[in-house]
Amino acid sequence: MRSAIFSFCSDPATLETFQWMSCYLTTGKHMAFYVSFGTVLLLLAFAAPSALLFGFGGAMAARARFLPLNWLGRGYIAIVRGVPDIAFFLFFVIALDQGLEYLRHKVKCPDWDQPIRQGNDFIVCDIAKLPLGNSAQWIHETYGFALAVVTFAIVFGAFAANVLYGAMQAVPHAQIETAEAYGLTPRQTFWRILVPQMWTYALPGLSNLWMVLIKATPLLFLLGVEDIVYWAKELGGSKTANFTAYPHPDWRTQYFLALLVFYLAFTKVSEVVLNRITTRLSHGQATLAGEAQRKTT
Amino acid sequence: MKSLILTTAALALTAGMGLADTVRLGTEGAYPPYNFLNDNGEVDGFERELGDELCKRAELTCEWVTNDWDSIIPNLVSGNYDAIIAGMSITEEREEVVDFTQGYTPPSPSAYAALSADVDLTGGVIAAQTATIQANHVVDTGATLVEYPTPDETLAAVRAGEADAVIADKDYLEPEVEASDLIFVGDDVPLGGGIGMAFRESDDEMRAKFDAAITSMKEDGSLNTLIEKWEVGGTW
Structure with a gap:
């Protein structure tokens, strides 16, 4: 009640429904719920471009003539796509975290004489911890969030790599031959002819990935980041009068309905934006959509 | 560049000195009256008050972290926080993975x-x-x-x-x-042998500090006062 926004919130038990609701929906706990919507949007804002970057790198590697690079690209696509997301999120994040701590440990504490693995425990010296044990809570949370972004980027990057690889193969061969005939180097051909034309083939696949990514954010809680689904569950659970000023029965259905509306609205907006991008990318392309545009104008 | 390295080293050193004093306490935040999130979204309940008092007696700075019950022991063992204080009963099965303090509530x-x-x-x-x-x-x-x-x-x-x-x-x-x-x-x-705090098996020193703090709270009766206040079963 300390941070109540409305002055009448000091004794919620006496309030009418409307006032009670306005107090209830502005508790600190609900503020955290609203903030978590921002967390999810922020995650998408970071994860989507990084995944695209991973995808682009993966697709380029998979097309490379240099064999080890080629294997790396293909291996990345095959392995990450094959492992279930949940397993990847649990295993990879702990492995990444412990790997970083291990490296820091080797650099910062060369005189350490105890084993790092003691039975079940993973022990590195205090100053090698990531983040440091005495860091503020927000640093721990930011670190967890960064791990989440990296993990999402790697997982969705593998799918994006396959989409982009297919799109690069789909660009008509005549375009490449013409570029070569004009004397463009392979590098120039790739960046000036292939890449600008492949997006129109990649977009349907990429937009699918984006839609799946939007709905994959509840995986965040596996990494300790409190997302909207966590809060909906926590807030919606029944509360008795002993421990809250706002007792209520099981309201999870209502909270999840609110999430449903959020997700539907968000995917709808995405759809509109993606449709616009599709139209723009089809412009002047030697595809059916491009041809249709040419005829109408 | 050199001064940058020096500053980093100095930072690392000062950080190293402050370290021993901060303890991260992991809890579930969904098990009233032991631990739950209050209307402000902070950890509250019997174990919040108990943990804060124990940290004061052990002269440690404590910070609260919430974690899913399912992964609460794995995250302790891998070092995401330093202790579990989450209404966890002392059992032989768990003793194989973590070490408990003495119970702070009698078997309930x-x-x-x-x-x-x-x-x-x-x-x-x-x-x-x-x-x-x-x-x-x-x-x-x-x-x-x-x-x-x-x-x-x-x-x-x-x-x-x-x-x-x-x-x-x-x-x-x-x-x-x-x-x-x-x-x-x-x-x-x-069921169970009372509720205790859980630590990594390699953290005997810290566990001893909290164990001593629990003993002192049992002796001066303040633990019983807390148990009665939050109605978490029998007193000592």
């Missing part, structure tokens, strides 16, 4: 709650939280166990008819039974 009874008095506790469907002593007990009685990740969902399962009854710590069920149409059924079941 578990109880069954249901919507009607005539449910079959040994042949029916019983709800319990995953990885709890109560879940193990249900398996031993021969009843069908359905597990849920949070305590709240076990209650919801009974209300929705998915399970005939729920078994949990009696202290957790009491306020719920008072406030709703659930009733206690059958006899109380004594």
Whole structure:
């Protein structure tokens, strides 16, 4: 009640429904719920471009003539796509975290004489911890969030790599031959002819990935980041009068309905934006959509 | 560049000195009256007050972290926080992975709650939280166990008819039974060896500090005062 926004919130038990609701929906706990919507949007804002970057790198590697690079690209696509997301999120994040701590440990504490693995425990010296044990809570949370972004980027990057690889193969061969005939180097051909034309083939696949990514954010809680689904569950659970000023029965259905509306609205907006991008990318392309545009104008 | 390295080194050193004093306490935040999130979204409850007092006595700065019950022990072992204080009963199974302090509550009874008095506790469907002593007990009685990740969902399962009854710590069920149409059924079941704080097996020094703080709270009666205030079962 300390941070109540409305002055009448000091004794919620006496309030009418409307006032009670306005107090209830502005508790600190609900503020955290609203903030978590921002967390999810922020995650998408970071994860989507990084995944695209991973995808682009993966697709380029998979097309490379240099064999080890080629294997790396293909291996990345095959392995990450094959492992279930949940397993990847649990295993990879702990492995990444412990790997970083291990490296820091080797650099910062060369005189350490105890084993790092003691039975079940993973022990590195205090100053090698990531983040440091005495860091503020927000640093721990930011670190967890960064791990989440990296993990999402790697997982969705593998799918994006396959989409982009297919799109690069789909660009008509005549375009490449013409570029070569004009004397463009392979590098120039790739960046000036292939890449600008492949997006129109990649977009349907990429937009699918984006839609799946939007709905994959509840995986965040596996990494300790409190997302909207966590809060909906926590807030919606029944509360008795002993421990809250706002007792209520099981309201999870209502909270999840609110999430449903959020997700539907968000995917709808995405759809509109993606449709616009599709139209723009089809412009002047030697595809059916491009041809249709040419005829109408 | 050189000065940059020096500053980093200096930072690392000062950080190293401050380290021993901060302890991260992991809890679930969904098990009133032991631990729950209050209306402001902060950790509250019996264990919040107890933990803060223990840290004061041990002269440590403590910070609260919430974590899913399912992964609460793995995250302790891999070093995401330094202690678990989450209504965790001391059992032999858990002792194999982590080390407990002495109990800060005496062994407390578990109880069954249901919507009607005539449910079959040994042949029916019983709800319990995953990885709890109560879940193990249900398996031993021969009843069908359905597990849920949070305590709240076990209650919801009974209300929705998915399970005939729920078994949990009696202290957790009491306020719920008072406030709703659930009733206690059958006899109380004594389970577990009291509730203690859990530490990594390699952290004996820190565990000893908290153990000493618990002893001092038992001796001056302040632990009993807390237990009575939050109604978490019997006193010492």
